Amino acid sequence: MPMQLCLLVPLADGEAARQALIDLDFLDKTFTPKRLGDELALPIQEAIILDGVEFVHRIDTVEVKFAPPSIDPHNRLLKAILPMIDSNKELMQSIPKKWERLDDLILFPKDAFQGDNWSLVIHRNKDFFEHIADALKAQRIGRQQPIADDQMRSSQVELLHGNDAWVEVKDNGLTYGFDATKVMYSSGNVTERHRMASVDARGEVVIDAYAGIGYYTMQLLVHANVKHVHACEINPNSIKALDWSAKKNGVESKITIHPGDNQVTLRKLEGSANRVLLGYLPSSEAAWEPAVRALKAEGGTLHIHMNVEEERIESWSEETMQKCLDFAENSGRNWSIVSHHLEKVKWYAPRIRHVVLDVSFSSSNSAS
Template identity: 25%
Template sequence: MSNLAAVVAKPDVEVAIASLQEEGIHDESRRLVEQDEETVAIPVTEPPAATRVRDVIEQVDPEPRASDLPTLLEARGFSPAEIEAAPSSWAVIGDVILVQFGECGRREAVAEALLELHRGADTVLHRAGIAGEKREPTVEVVAGSGDTETVHTEHGTKYALDLARVMFAPGNKTERARMGEVVEAGERVLDMFAGIGYFSLPMARAGAQVTAVEKNPTAFQYLSENARLNDVTDRLELMLGDCRDVVSVRAEAGEQYDRIVMGYYDAFEYLDPAMAVLAPGGTLHMHEATPDALLWDRPVERLETAAEAANRTVLEIDRRRVKTHSEGVTHIVLDATIE
């Protein structure tokens, strides 16, 4: 069996692993090993042909990788009841592990086990929730270095962010990637709730001309940084402020957009200004957190009512479930063509 490992810089670990997996040479039976303060050794079955690495080394006495968290916890003396109370899911965002501990009584010990399981990460955060119109997170450092600022790479898009200051929804990964696939090069797109560029960045990378509006100054700071990080400053117009004010000015100037993204649970409250700048035959993506008992009647009724008030017609609606928002509530998105 090969004991080869590819040495990469710590900030590049996530991208490198994805590339090595595409090459089919990532050895998941062995653990990532920290080489020094700047680099990590990723186990591989053969030298990489397409992945950029600093070096390829032969490991001596390589460490086997624990298969899962329960196995690690059992080895650390956790009782079956304690293992049952431990988190069953979490997200690795850049080099930060984001997790909700719930009723787990040994948070620090579980967090240390998570760091062992994900050797490329260096901080574990407990996610308490997202609150307010500016969607600001409440988090707690449980283990590791405590550095909450990171760069997360997803389907080739890089997101710089501070998880203690701005929100990031791991469950929206598929939707973020989809927006980069449905848009066409040259389309004029308005992202009314841009955040750090969740949807704006994939669309701009796909060639769309995107106007991204964000009212949270901290999120806007990272949105600006991410435009440069992804080399899309020529296709991404950044606007700091309330989207209603921006849309009002654009509507008076007669500007229109081929596609409008409304990635906010209360997006229905902003449908009137959106209708004012959506081009005939344009597409509107309206997000909502909908009680399951009201699927799909409530969001569709809200959309059709707003269209009627604007003397417009909904030609077609595509309904999509994004993820579970909470018990009995689903995060959905309507893709609507409006004449």
């Protein structure tokens, strides 16, 4: 059993002392308080001077037990790691407090368990990440890395424990499958995925210009009952995942995957769609012009994703709609805007929001 610094008080004052330690954030809940004769030993994080309290107390090192398993996953993680770091305070403070779970894969932030001290711990404990997986009831452990600065925005997740990174994620009644080390999955876009599931698009032909693994495509096919989706995607790993998900969700007959650069594939789809999704960050502007051309001659709807400074959202919306009208005019289409909506998806960075501008166009001949 571990030796731990404790505050010892008379049994009668145990509750008052415990509350005082909680208020001061000094009670160490990793360990269980222990009765020693007429005293109660309360585990503390470090030596403390209690001024102004009405009970007798002293500090000593006591052999204690770990607290019972907690439903709090952070506490379970802490208990798994503490024996391997000899209760090193500096390392304790750097234990991750948040992570992402994909299927049975835990993804920690990019700075988790990094540095010389952690490297030494991991070297000494060959089963370090196996203990972490057990504590978090997972089979695999990974660490996030910055998204690759390439056209495909490839994932660069580092797999730390486990044989592969293929995961199957259930969301809103459907299943996505993908290799988490090769393609990215944005949990933060859940509200937008579900919004696409409820969009009024029954019977429509839709183009997803940046289909990825099918974030929005699957929602449209399974829940919005669109007629067909043309999915444009350049990343072979995303295409593999997209094809898998289409079959898994029973919609493979309603999707056509167009591999390659959407600057090429969109132009081959000119005049075919009722709706085009432009879900690429930080900016989808490169595809606006071919997306406008891809809509049917009588008009249609664009869903334009962008990262925009909060104070510029209104002006950006107006400028974007005008640019799209200009693209339409240059392609011989006399369109007007019949409706528009601005959806704020999430904060992307301080002062910068991920937004989606929905714009519906109609030709003069069909506006009536």
